[in-house]
Amino acid sequence: MNEGANEPAGGVVDRRRPKRQRHSLSELVAIVRPPGNPHGVRAFAADELEEAAQYAAESGGEVEHLAE
16 A cells, blocks of 8 residues: 555656766866856866867857866
8 A cells, every 4th residue: 555655756766877977066177158058057077178078069168167
């Protein structure tokens, strides 16, 4: 009767790992802001600069390097 009481509503659970590694705020060195898409803003760590350039090219944004 109480079957699934601890499951989220709808019974759908997504347990995939994030595609990108988590970084602390102090590790972020660049940001890409796609024009007209505030939800598409992404920040990148030093080891992700190639990915930042690719994302900027795909989204029409530019890689902005953050001040230290």
